[in-house]
Structures are given as C-alpha cells and as structure tokens.
Amino acid sequence: MNxxxxxxxxxxxxxxxxxxxxxxxxxxxILREEGHAQLTxxxxxxxxxxxxxxxxxxxxxxxxxxxxxxxRLSMRELERLREASHSERxxxxxxxxxxxxTDARLISEFMALANRIDELKHEVIRFIEDSRAxxxxxxxxxxxxxxxxxxxxxxxxxxxxxSVALSLSREEQLGVRSGHDELTAVVEGFLSSLER
Amino acid sequence: MNxxxxxxxxxxxxxxxxxxxxxxxxxxxILREEGHAQLTxxxxxxxxxxxxxxxxxxxxxxxxxxxxxxxRLSMRELERLREASHSERxxxxxxxxxxxxTDARLISEFMALANRIDELKHEVIRFIEDSRAxxxxxxxxxxxxxxxxxxxxxxxxxxxxxSVALSLSREEQLGVRSGHDELTAVVEGFLSSLER
DNA sequence: GTCTATACACCGATAGAC
DNA sequence: GTCTATCGGTGTATAGAC
Numbered sequence: 001m002n003x004x005x006x007x008x009x010x011x012x013x014x015x016x017x018x019x020x021x022x023x024x025x026x027x028x029x030i031l032r033e034e035g036h037a038q039l040t041x042x043x044x045x046x047x048x049x050x051x052x053x054x055x056x057x058x059x060x061x062x063x064x065x066x067x068x069x070x071x072r073l074s075m076r077e078l079e080r081l082r083e084a085s086h087s088e089r090x091x092x093x094x095x096x097x098x099x100x101x102t103d104a105r106l107i108s109e110f111m112a113l114a115n116r117i118d119e120l121k122h123e124v125i126r127f128i129e130d131s132r133a134x135x136x137x138x139x140x141x142x143x144x145x146x147x148x149x150x151x152x153x154x155x156x157x158x159x160x161x162x163s164v165a166l167s168l169s170r171e172e173q174l175g176v177r178s179g180h181d182e183l184t185a186v187v188e189g190f191l192s193s194l195e196r
Numbered sequence: 197m198n199x200x201x202x203x204x205x206x207x208x209x210x211x212x213x214x215x216x217x218x219x220x221x222x223x224x225x226i227l228r229e230e231g232h233a234q235l236t237x238x239x240x241x242x243x244x245x246x247x248x249x250x251x252x253x254x255x256x257x258x259x260x261x262x263x264x265x266x267x268r269l270s271m272r273e274l275e276r277l278r279e280a281s282h283s284e285r286x287x288x289x290x291x292x293x294x295x296x297x298t299d300a301r302l303i304s305e306f307m308a309l310a311n312r313i314d315e316l317k318h319e320v321i322r323f324i325e326d327s328r329a330x331x332x333x334x335x336x337x338x339x340x341x342x343x344x345x346x347x348x349x350x351x352x353x354x355x356x357x358x359s360v361a362l363s364l365s366r367e368e369q370l371g372v373r374s375g376h377d378e379l380t381a382v383v384e385g386f387l388s389s390l391e392r
Numbered sequence: 393g394t395c396t397a398t399a400c401a402c403c404g405a406t407a408g409a410c
Numbered sequence: 411g412t413c414t415a416t417c418g419g420t421g422t423a424t425a426g427a428c
Contacts, residue, residue, distance in 0.1 A: 008423085008424065008425095010423090010424070010425090011393095013393070019393080019394095035308070035311045035312040036232075036308060037312060040420080040421065040422085041421080041422070041423085042420080042421075042422095050394075050395095051394070051395060051396080052422095052423095053394075053395065053396080053397095053423090053424090054393080054394060054395080056422085056423065056424080057393075057394075061422080061423080062421095062422070062423095105311050108304065108307040108308050108311065109308050109311065111304040111307070111308070111366070112231070112232060112304045112305050112307065112308035112309075113308075114304075114370075115231050115301050115304065115305065116230075116231040116233060121370065124370065125370050125371060125372055128367065128370070128372050128374075129372060129374060132372075132374050132375070133374075136374075136375070151382075152378075152382055153375075153378045155374060155375035155378050155379075156375050156378035156379040156381075156382050158375060159360070159363065159374070159375035159376070159378075159379050160356065160359075160360055160379065162363065163356075163359040163360045163362065163363035163364075164355070164356055164359045164360070166359065166363065167355065167358065167359035167362065168355075168359075170307075171324065174310075174317065174320065174321050174324070175321060176321055176324050176325060176328075178324075178325060178328050178329075178332075178351060178355070179328070179332070179349075179351035179352050179354060179355035180355070182348075182349045182351050182352035182355075183351075183352040183355050183356065185352075186347075186348055186352050204405080204406065204407090206405090206406070206407085207411095209411070215411080215412095236402080236403060236404085237403080237404070237405085238402080238403070238404095246412075246413090247412070247413055247414080248403095248404095249405090249406090249412075249413065249414080249415095250411080250412060250413080252404085252405065252406080253411070253412075257404080257405080258403090258404070258405095
C-alpha cells in the first residue's frame, strides 16, 4: 500500500523458528478467512499475540512474508501430491488432493497477489510446473500399467484435470452447482475404468 | 481499508454519463495493469484528470464502483457470448470468446475482490450461471443439429470447456505452456468434428 | 527476542463553496 | 458538475531501548 521502498539492513530473526511459523500460520488464517486487504503486519501480530514490530524482525517486508507463506504452502501440497502418486490408486488420490486440500479462496487470493509481487509469480509458476509434472507422470504410468490408451495425451489430460478440479472447488465455494454432479460422475467413471 | 462506514446521503451524479464511464474505464485499466492495491479513488481521478472528490460524486463508495465495473464488464461479455451462440459455428465462436476477450489478470483480481465484497460475489455468481446457461444451450443445440451424441452431457461439457479455457488463459499469461498445444489440438479436433 | 515510540505516506469519505 | 480543504484512520517500515 505504501512507499518506504528502501529496506534497511536491520537485524533479522531466523526463518523456520517457532515464532516464524506462528506468523505464517496467522497470515494463512487471515488470508483465507478475511482476505488480502486484512493481511497486514498489524493484524498478524494481533492474531498471534505479539507486537507489530516483531513481524519485521522475522520478515524483511510484507511481500517477503507473503512469498514465504506461499512457498511453505506449495511445498506441503507438492509433498501430498508425491505421496498420492505413489499410492495404489494414484489417480484417485491425486484427484482428491487437487479437489480437496487447499482452499479455493486462498488460491484466488494468491493468484491476485501474484499479479503484483514478481517473486510470488515465479513461485506460482514453479508450483504449477512441478505439480503438473507429477500428475502427467502418474497418468502416463497408470495408463501403461492398465494397458489402456487414450486419444488424449497424458499432458493434455493432466491439464484438463487440474483445470476442472480448480473450477469445481471455486464454484462449489461460490455456491454454483451447474453441471457439477454430471462432471463428478464422468470423473468417477474414468477413475473406475482405470481401477478394474 | 478504512472505517467511515456511515454513508451520507450526499448529492450523486448520474450513472451512465460520460464521466461515469470514463471513471470505470480508468478503474478497469488500473485493475488490469496495476492490481487491486492501486485501485483507489485518488489513482482513478489522477488517471482521468479530475479531482478525487468527483469519484464520490459518481459512486457512493469504492466497493460500489468495483461492483459497477464488474457489472459493465460482465454485461458486455454476456452480449458477446449471446452473439457468438447465434453464429454459424457457435461453439467455435464461444470458445474463442472464452479464451480471448477478457484478461486473465482482471478475472483473478475480481475473484479475490469477490471474497470480500458480498455484492460483487453475487454478481460473479450470476455471471457464471448466465454464461454457463448460454454455453450449455449452444452445445446441446449443436449436437442435436449435427446428430451426434456424447457420453458426456452438455452441462458437464460446458463446465469442462469453461474451466479449461480459463486455465489456458491464465497459464498462458504466466508463461506456463505444459500441455497447451496438445490440449488446443484436442479442442480443435472436437470443434472440427462438429463442423463437418 | 521482544518491546515502545514514531516518521511518513496514503486512503475513504465528507462539508460546503463555486 | 467540479473544486478546495480537511478529518480520522490505517498502512509499511524504522530507530533504538530492554
């Protein structure tokens, strides 16, 4: 919102410490429940019961905090995806992960923030590419394993699946349900056909 | 950002006037090019060369301005969709509209704002439902016309198409291209099959 | 590691004159 | 229809003490 722009070489706290995580926990809660407009150093401090000054002991700038928050979140999400991809019914587990774990609101807030914070944008790109790679590999492996083939390539299928999962989550949250049951049935049919 | 909360019954200017549109034009530019954090009454006034006070002559609050901006944009978009749905190759025209007209950045900014502004959220819901209805009808009509049938219902297909178009636009803007060519080819094949 | 205190900028919204 | 002037409030970020 404002303009100091010069960032001094003030003393900084260690990343990964308990308080550091508490601040990101608070920030994540605020971003999900109250939105980007409320994601301020004052609000974070208030939420975890410290003074505002301390936020700037652990994070150089607010933008920096936001980037770290996304980094932590995306690393956890990638871990879930990797785990899912190694399971018995990998595609179903991946689908459930995509449709279920991260809040749609959180995603839309980060998307908008990425338009403004360049480093966040690069983290988002990296996350999309990494998660996509996991999904493409899982689809290709599952098809080979079951000996089925599709006129649609694994990479196109992965993109369709990711897009659809995102839209389902977002619309579900908004309260729009047109076509959801039909589409869920289509996905279910596809997953079942690969589990026989 | 602030707290006045009480909105007086001050004198207001007419909606739809030239200056009113100029303000929304400015707001749209700022939202697309600079993001929601820069979308302020002062910035809008500066952009179109008037004083800040005037913004509050035409709009009761900033939230109100944002809602009006989305309303104007979505009405134009629905108009394009209706026009496309009446054309010869309706599905292709609708696809091009979805993938091309409105900037992906603008969409993500509105999505985030809708988390906070309740009236905007309802406008977004209405827009999704209205555009979806047009697309479902167009798909059903095209299939009947060509005498083809699909194991996927028109409403599920419409949801898939809308999701995929949105993701393609967003990723394209971010610079992610994984699976895009393959998916575009799939869509092209589907559209061609309905044009024979 | 955490605090008090503070500089400085900016924002939403209003009153009332021209 | 547009302006000057202003109030009250919040934000980022810093200096420096404990």
